[in-house]
Amino acid sequence: MELNDLYRDVILDHNRRPRNFGSLESADASVEGFNPLCGDRLTLRLKLSDDTISDIRFEGQGCAISTASASLMTEAVKGKRREEALALFERVHQLLTDDAAPEASGLGKLAALSGVREYPARVKCASLCWHTLASALKAADLKSVPAVSTE
Numbered sequence: 211m212e213l214n215d216l217y218r219d220v221i222l223d224h225n226r227r228p229r230n231f232g233s234l235e236s237a238d239a240s241v242e243g244f245n246p247l248c249g250d251r252l253t254l255r256l257k258l259s260d261d262t263i264s265d266i267r268f269e270g271q272g273c274a275i276s277t278a279s280a281s282l283m284t285e286a287v288k289g290k291r292r293e294e295a296l297a298l299f300e301r302v303h304q305l306l307t308d309d310a311a312p313e314a315s316g317l318g319k320l321a322a323l324s325g326v327r328e329y330p331a332r333v334k335c336a337s338l339c340w341h342t343l344a345s346a347l348k349a350a351d352l353k354s355v356p357a358v359s360t361e
């Protein structure tokens with residue numbers, strides 16, 4: 211099986227059965243994200259215990275890539291500390307935008323997002339949820355994180 215086929219299968223699987231999809235009661239932060247280029251919308255909710263993301267969920271309407279990316283992201287960052295999740299955001303952002311990015315070693319299933327680099331118009335679909343997460347994690351006040359737009 212070619213690597214690209216493997217990546218496509220991961221994206222399709224996470225679009226069909228998104229993980230951590232739904233609402234989250236008594237979340238510490240709730241952030242809206244919007245990608246006007248494609249029309250992807252999501253709401254990301256998370257709980258922090260000390261500095262660790264103890265739970266995270268998303269809901270909304272988006273294309274297959276935006277849904278799969280959010281599903282993969284929630285799986286990847288749950289249980290991570292704030293700065294670990296932000297470091298992961300930087301790596302994924304590089305993976306999506308930099309042709310010279312180093313191999314996706316250590317990224318696990320998130321490596322599947324590297325396939326999106328071949329479709330520049332879809333990069334914002336994949337990065338929307340990550341920008342939304344970063345906005346929450348960088349916020350001084352979790353209760354009033356401004357909405358994120360990729361434009």
Ligand code: ZN
Nearest residue numbers: 248250273335
């Ligand atoms: Zn999209």
